[in-house]
Amino acid sequence: MNILSAHPLSLILFLPLVGAVVLLAFPAAKVKAIRGVALVASLIPLALTLVLWGSYRAALTVGEFKFVENYPWFTSIGSSYHLGIDGVSLVMLLLTTLLTPLAIMTSFNIKERVKAFMILFLVLETGMLGVFMALDLVLFFLFWEIGLVPMYFLINQWGGEKRNYASLKFILFTMGGSLGLLLAIQMIGVVCGTFDLVTITASWPALQGGELFGIPIATVKAIAFWAFVVAFAIKVPVWPFHTWLPDAHTEAPTGGSMVLAGVLLKLGGYGFIRLVLPLFPAESARFASWLAALATAAIIFGALAAAAQTDFKRLVAYSSINHMGFVVLGIAAAAWAGGQTNPTLRESAVIALNGAVLQMFNHGLTAAGMFFLVGVLYDRAHTRQLAEYGGLFAILPVYGAILVFISMASLGLPGLNGFVSEFMIVRGVWPIFTLFIALAMIGLLFTAVYVLKALKLTLHGALNEKWVGKLTEISRRELVVIIPLMLLVVIIGWWPAWILNLINQTVMTWF
């Protein structure tokens, strides 16, 4: 138990990687054993995260992290192996460790090269978890980038027809976006003499006046700010940086899409909260309305684009842009209010930021659920065209009911999880960006349009006769995947306090 109590984060972080290395030694033909090992290797981190959740006691001061591990790593450039979490990271850890085993179970439908698939998936999990734990900029960047590689191969090797195009677009967009991030990180490291996030948060924002590299420091900071923002905006994605997403999400295998939408997009939102707001408080406040405008555009255009799709999976992909827009809008409001002293505004900002974090978690559940359900249908029908379905309720009542349920959660029906977080964002953003949030309501309207359109074209209307006898009801394994998600959707809808308290304690220290 010693290692569990002394290094719980490292343990959670590297268990999936250990699982991947163990799998390397397996003969490729032992498909069942490989699936089992992969599932176990992803379930243990989930169990450990729950233990962590139980023993987590909130930090009360800003910049205080829990379960900290700090060891020298790359001393010549001032980078260390520094891990630690707060309430926001913990929520994201739970999301990651929850969705990964579900996605692995979903991927039991993969028949080709199962071993390579599972190894890549476990490496991916380590990459994602690392981002949520890293308290060193270089370490953050390491995990940020390393996750791209397995995801690239998952799309490229097990994806749909246009997988080559989609995977290359995905990795080049993200790497191109992180180029500015890398340069900005290097620059901050050179100026501050360290990459330690806690130290930098104390010294870098305070650096004002004077020149850096012969340029006024305010300009340098503004450029660095936008370098960070672009990197994270591509990941979220915020309009107009979203174009990689529909291709990548649509072409990825189902398990990959679940994790892409469920967790990878959250890396962007988390980056805003963990790095942009603390490191650039002044710039965040100054440019917050720009960010809010882009987020609003993402909400509206994402919904409109989703409503126009004829491909079920693409529709769900665009819906992510719509939902993640709310996350960024909430963050932008908090960024703006960070520069204000008015207590009412600051209170609204706290609500908005709480909502944004909860929305990340909620979207993780519903987006993964939606992609999963699209995958279930695709596995049986081998088409994603909405026009080819129709009236499926008659032959797939259980599946139909689940699809309606998750769709309603995604739509934001009161009593389900999406409503809670979107309401908080709307409530929190309202006094700050009234116009933007009013415009975003149009987006919300179209959210209803595309969700209902998808339901109508798949479940209702005339039954397409060719499916009779061909489509089978959702299987037991598939139910095991979707039921935990459904439970959480309801629990958060009725009783969000268990998760909100955790988020709020952390957010409160920032305001």
Add this chain to the structure above:
Amino acid sequence: MPVPLLSILALTPLAAGIIVLLLPAEKRSLIRGIAFATSLFTLAVSVIIFFRFDTTAGGYQFIEKMNWLPALGISYHMGVDGIGAAMELMAGIVVFSGVMVSWRVEDRPREFFAFLLFLAASVFGVFASLDLFQLFFFFELAVFPKYLMIVMWGSPKTREYGGMKLTLYLFLGSVVALIGVLAVYFTSGLRSFDMLALEQAGLALEFQRAWFLVIFVGFGVLGGLFPFHSWAPDGHVAAPTAVSMLLAGVEMKVGVFAALRAGLMLLPEGMRYWAPLILVLATINVVYGAFIAMIQKDFKYVIGFSSVSHMGLVFIGFATLTREGLTGAGLQMFSHGIMTALFFAVVGMVYDRTHTRDIRELGGLFRTMPIAMLGFVIGGLVSMGMPGFSGFIAEMPIYMGAWQTAPIVAIISALSIVITAAYILLVVRRVFFGETPEGIRAGLSDISLMDKIVVVLLSLILIVIGLFPSVLVPWIEAGVRHILVLTGGA
């Protein structure tokens, strides 16, 4: 008396090469056995040197000194600093790998292995030389085996051209460098080629500025410095696999190492004065090399130009004259050496089975040679500076050095990261994935056990350095500390 490890390292392959040449040509297994045993032995010696090097003490260690031509001030003077020790280890690994992948050379193996061993002796000697004349001696020792190996065992279409071009470029470069070396010798007034003495000679600033470029660029030609890089892709492509590995992996480092020792360390003021020019040239190396690599249709040329791009980063690191930049340059020399050896090894394995290097004619090779694919992917990740691999560990300090002296260099060079990612991923996809074209199916087979050992060994080194930089960084830093004393930097 301590064991003269460095002499053993440099002279064993020389002796073994001569013995091999004296053997009857039919005794192929014996010849291979001797080559293998020698490369394994030098690998072991280089490992011992590396781990017995005291990184806290720094400075030059394992020193051996004897008079050679006292009248001319020439001595036989061996010794390594931290960077030299790291380079010996890298060379030891690449030489061993080169012999392993050449196991199946059927065409005149006696001469092939003898020349390979001569080449090894040359590089081991350069990295350990503390006498300028001796450094030059070992430097030039490589010319003749390099040339012969390319024209005799190279790829039939371009070997005469590639071998000739390479030899003329490098010869010209070294002649220019020799003039500079002689100028240092005469001007210092010491009448000695002893580099330890010359480091302290306090050469006049004007002299340093006037002669720096002659030495630095003269040796830099072998490091692939723009605009004198064009021998590299042609030479690498024309050469047989093991020679490509040694050329790009080790010989290019010999060039920058000599430029570092004789240029930067003897004429630090010259480096400071000309740093802007070197930065500009090296930045062109990095970006232009990457762009040209991207449009290549020949598998091997992609790697050849990528070396031009990556070696640019070493020059950038030198020219920043900062602790970070120099450390990064040393790390990059090591990392690139291993990475490019891995690349060329895999390219050779593919070519041996498909007899084509045209990317458009290849495809789907992961099915038959998964380990080779894995090795190429890992090399590719190193090449695109992916964190978690040695390339990132090397590039990060170089960029930080650039930020301190010329931020624009960092910003422009960073472009190459995305370009590199694009061409590496395209090559990986076209060569290893997708459908296997009809034309190459006949000869496909998995790589041999020895090939696998090489691929796994080199890949693991790249990963271990990427995850645990402290296995290599202290050695490089020990060398950099001494350089900073000479340049007066902090």
